[in-house]
Amino acid sequence: MFTNRLTLLHCVPIRLIKLTSLSINYFFPLPDLILNRFCLHILPEIHQKVKWLDLEQLSMERILCTTYYPNLSGIGLYNIDIERAINIFSGKIFDFNPFTDKYSIAIYHIAFIELSSLIFNNKGKLSNLRSFTLFCDNTTDGYYQLILPLLHRMSNLEELDLSLLVWTDNTFIDGNNLKFNIIHHMPLLKRFTFNIHSSTHFYNQDNLPSNEYIQETLKNFENKQIISSIDYFHENKYSGMFNSVRRVSLFDERSFEHEFFLRITQSFPFMEKLILINNKRQNNKQFRKSKNINQDLSIIEYPYLIELDLSKAQKDYYEQFLFDIKTCLPNNIRVNMDYRLVKKVTRNFRRPTTRMGLVEGNLNEKEKQLFMKK
Incomplete structure (x- = not known):
């Protein structure tokens, strides 16, 4: 029985230290022998049935250029540079868009989203994009300059999933920020899932926002299953033991x-x-x-x-x-x-x-x- 979702990459989960609950996933291309077989024989035969592809950056171009996927509706990109990922769908890498109609993009395990990135020089709308997932493993300082302009190109988005570690200047990412900068730009949005950790440095320590204030900014969200927490650490005043912090x-x-x-x-x-x-x-x-x-x-x-x-x-x-x-x-x-x-x-x-x-x-x-x- 054929499955319409293909994962053409090699994932190696490694638990690096004993007695820890976390492991790290590394993504590699398929061995050359297997990749050649897919590109030369298998994909040209089944290309009309493929609806979703999970790819990594080293073999991505070859797989997408091997054949035409008329029914492709989504793609998962792992361990890839975000500029490279988005440029695929903006005509910057290929002479074609691999999607002909509504489609979804999921980008996982991005190492860095930095201000040096050039992806937002492209202002073209991604009007056919219906679902977008972005998981970044490390802290980014490009929330306002990079991530938001990218999301604003997705005006017809229906589903959005963000997992981000954000460094900002003198502010937190709260409910008001999400509504004004994201939700109001997506009138068709039906589902918004987010796990956002924001950090900043408050030079003026008067009237610091409380967790109650953050919760208040989230009260008008339709789904009430939202948890927020806030901690302040003052220089040279670290005391106590935080056993649950990882x-x-x-x-x-x-x-x-x-x-x-x-x-x-x-x-x-x-x-x-x-x-x-x-x-x-x-x-x-x-x-x-x-x-x-x-x-x-x-x-x-x-x-x-x-x-x-x-x-x-x-x-x-x-x-x-x-x-x-x-x-x-x-x-x-x-x-x-x-x-x-x-x-x-x-x-x-x-x-x-x-x-x-x-x-x-x-x-x-x-x-x-x-x-x-x-």
């Missing part, structure tokens, strides 16, 4: 010192993902370097850490996490880093005080995913 994002315009990370591990002992955004050099590092007193540092351990994102951090924080005299990371941890900074800090992977088993992942030169192996 994901931590850190941002500041002042440097994070070694002692600060020690407090973080004490406050969030079961942390599994850490995102660090800071372009300021560590002050105490420079003092210790001039006095040659590195030996007084306590080595910080992250026993449950699965993912570490330093892609938007200054070089000092690469040393903070890669130097054995400062930090002890678990084996097989997934990291997002600037590959050039990694090579510089590790002296092209030859520095004896750094974790040496870095294996390059399948990403571009700017943002390579690396793996720690003992």
